[in-house]
Amino acid sequence: MQESTAGTTDAQAEVAEKSRADAHPDQAFGSDPLAVRESDHYAEEYNEGFVDKWDELIDWRGRYESEGSFFVDLLRKHGVESVLDAAAGTGFHSVRMLEAGFDTTSVDGAAEMLAKAFENGKQYGDYVLKVVHSDWRWLSKDVKGKYDAIVCLGNSFTHLFDENDRRKALAEFYSVLKHDGILIIDQRNYDSILDDGFSSKHTYYYCGDQVSAEPEYVDDGLARFRYEFPDGSLYHLNMFPLRKNYLRRLLREVGFQQIDTYGDFQEAYGSDNAPDFFVHVATKA
Numbered sequence: 001m002q003e004s005t006a007g008t009t010d011a012q013a014e015v016a017e018k019s020r021a022d023a024h025p026d027q028a029f030g031s032d033p034l035a036v037r038e039s040d041h042y043a044e045e046y047n048e049g050f051v052d053k054w055d056e057l058i059d060w061r062g063r064y065e066s067e068g069s070f071f072v073d074l075l076r077k078h079g080v081e082s083v084l085d086a087a088a089g090t091g092f093h094s095v096r097m098l099e100a101g102f103d104t105t106s107v108d109g110a111a112e113m114l115a116k117a118f119e120n121g122k123q124y125g126d127y128v129l130k131v132v133h134s135d136w137r138w139l140s141k142d143v144k145g146k147y148d149a150i151v152c153l154g155n156s157f158t159h160l161f162d163e164n165d166r167r168k169a170l171a172e173f174y175s176v177l178k179h180d181g182i183l184i185i186d187q188r189n190y191d192s193i194l195d196d197g198f199s200s201k202h203t204y205y206y207c208g209d210q211v212s213a214e215p216e217y218v219d220d221g222l223a224r225f226r227y228e229f230p231d232g233s234l235y236h237l238n239m240f241p242l243r244k245n246y247l248r249r250l251l252r253e254v255g256f257q258q259i260d261t262y263g264d265f266q267e268a269y270g271s272d273n274a275p276d277f278f279v280h281v282a283t284k285a
């Protein structure tokens, strides 16, 4: 489906109607899914059914191969020992970092995600994950101690719809880092989706070739993605379409000193519209 644009009210109404009809009953998007633009809604979106499907969507083996040692190398380059995986999800990066020898703590605001991450830790390498159930906006209330690095990966930050929530979450990340700590945060290339339409090569992150992940509706304040699985089950996520330079600016404004941005894991990534994903490495010192 093509993305909708502001002003096309008939098309918008049609998308809203279809979205309503398709909405997975457990995901609680209500009668007007396009109006759901709340930072608190993520926990309902990642319900048990969707969480069980999530690993199918991200295909651990494929993701492992396409990411290679990018994050592990970055962490080692910065002399990191302790890492907080702030958006642990089902535990892919937590397991990857434990495997690489980092002292890793896994945080997520959705209890179902953490339960699955714990299970996956046991399954992939017999790791007992240290898990903390916490929302980023109140992270320092739940997480004790300071970390060398925080990673917030898999296009997670996009779940915050309100600028105050984004600032608060980044300030909490900043406060939980040691004086010379680093934050690694990634995002889908929404600039390209907003400006040119959707063209993900499905190479990174969403590696399951059986699963389609595509935007059903996009405007400046909402990217509603539709995830369709081989068994016919259908889920949605409502996300805020973060622009790359906007997120870089917020990082600078909360106090991070240097922000290096990679496109699809490359330092030199050509034009801004080419990559599917950006990874920002923000340093405190």
Ligand code: SAM
Binding pocket: 039, 042, 043, 046, 058, 086, 087, 088, 089, 090, 091, 092, 093, 107, 108, 109, 110, 113, 134, 135, 136, 137, 152, 153, 154, 155, 156, 159, 160
């Ligand atoms: N990092 C994992 C991955 O790459 O597979 C999971 C990514 S998933 C797209 C986003 C995760 O962020 C979900 O597990 C969700 O529960 C979590 N999340 C979203 N908003 C959050 C918030 N405000 N506080 C804590 N966790 C949040």
